[in-house]
Amino acid sequence: xxxxxxxxxxxxxxxxxxxxxxxxxxxxxxxxxxxxxxxxxxxxxxxxxxxxxxxxxxxxxxxxxxxxxxxxxxxxxxxxxxxxxxxxxxxxxxxxxxxxxxxxxxxxxxxxxxxxxxxxxxxxxxxxxxxxxxxxxxxxxxxxxxxxxxxxxxxxxxxxxxxxxxxxxxxxxxxxxxxxxxxxxxxxxxxxxxxxxxxxxxxxxxxxxxxxxxxxxxxxxxxxxxxxxxxxxxxxxxxxxxxxxxxxxxxxxxxxxxxxxxxxxxxxxxxxxxxxxxxxxxxxxxxxxxxxxxxxxxxxxxxxx
Ligand code: PMP
Numbered sequence: 097x098x099x100x101x102x103x104x105x106x107x108x109x110x111x112x113x114x115x116x117x118x119x120x121x122x123x124x125x126x127x128x129x130x131x132x133x134x135x136x137x138x139x140x141x142x143x144x145x146x147x148x149x150x151x152x153x154x155x156x157x158x159x160x161x162x163x164x165x166x167x168x169x170x171x172x173x174x175x176x177x178x179x180x181x182x183x184x185x186x187x188x189x190x191x192x193x194x195x196x197x198x199x200x201x202x203x204x205x206x207x208x209x210x211x212x213x214x215x216x217x218x219x220x221x222x223x224x225x226x227x228x229x230x231x232x233x234x235x236x237x238x239x240x241x242x243x244x245x246x247x248x249x250x251x252x253x254x255x256x257x258x259x260x261x262x263x264x265x266x267x268x269x270x271x272x273x274x275x276x277x278x279x280x281x282x283x284x285x286x287x288x289x290x291x292x293x294x295x296x297x298x299x300x301x302x303x304x305x306x307x308x309x310x311x312x313x314x315x316x317x318x319x320x321x322x323x324x325x326x327x328x329x330x331x332x333x334x335x336x337x338x339x340x341x342x343x344x345x346x347x348x349x350x351x352x353x354x355x356x357x358x359x360x361x362x363x364x365x366x367x368x369x370x371x372x373x374x375x376x377x378x379x380x381x382x383x384x385x386x387x388x389x390x391x392x393x394x395x396x397x398x399x400x401x
Pocket of ligand 1: 262289
């Protein structure tokens with residue numbers, strides 16, 4: 097086993113060595129993308145390691161499963177404890193957690209009633225979009241790939257198959273030398289990043305694309321909306337045309353993996369002054385403050401490991 101993998105993983109009810117958590121090559125999910133998953137982070141806090149919004153992430157996992165008629169054979173409490181346990185057993189504190197429920201071996205037809213297998217992995221992860229990006233920001237581009245239309249694949253489910261779209265967007269952006277790609281929805285209006293939600297700032301107010309713009313209803317997005325409003329910053333959920341990317345005072349992306357990543361240019365045009373602006377910095381401070389104690393967790397978002 098490669099030394100950089102963690103030692104333990106949780107699969108179908110038990111902690112086991114990483115190398116033993118395998119899937120059959122004829123598992124349904126491998127062929128048809130029939131999995132649902134979450135990405136969750138834990139942070140070191142003054143009160144010890146804590147998982148951020150664990151309950152909300154698991155709730156979304158069950159909602160994604162419901163959309164695809166997948167009955168997860170464990171309660172949310174069991175999966176929450178599995179998340180805490182893999183972190184403890186691997187001796188991690190600041191980590192990324194990946195619960196996944198997938199159609200396993202048990203039928204080859206599209207509508208096959210296969211067993212639903214579940215795993216929870218965890219590993220150490222730094223800034224998702226590369227070292228230094230939280231401070232310096234990234235150069236983004238608008239993708240030539242659109243997000244799926246709302247009556248094709250539901251963007252609100254965090255399902256494995258959705259991430260074919262995300263891979264096309266992210267890989268095209270990297271190939272062209274950009275840090276991340278931003279997709280338009282089938283309406284032609286702005287959607288979101290390959291794996292991140294999008295915020296634009298105009299005149300001190302934040303604008304973010306709505307659930308109807310083929311976005312994943314991000315938990316970081318909700319966190320930032322809540323923190324902004326609690327601190328007197330106006331947030332407007334609205335349709336946004338592409339050209340607003342070139343006119344915004346500030347832009348940032350957010351997600352569990354990307355956290356709050358400033359965007360310093362789009363399609364080669366600088367955003368504002370080409371560095372993270374004051375509102376972006378403020379939101380970063382409020383967000384990361386939840387973990388170092390500078391922002392009071394009034395919402396019970398931190399779940400001790
Ligand atoms: N959009 C997409 C497509 C994503 O994959 C993610 C990451 N899960 C997000 C947005 C951000 O969601 P969250 O803040 O819940 O991680």
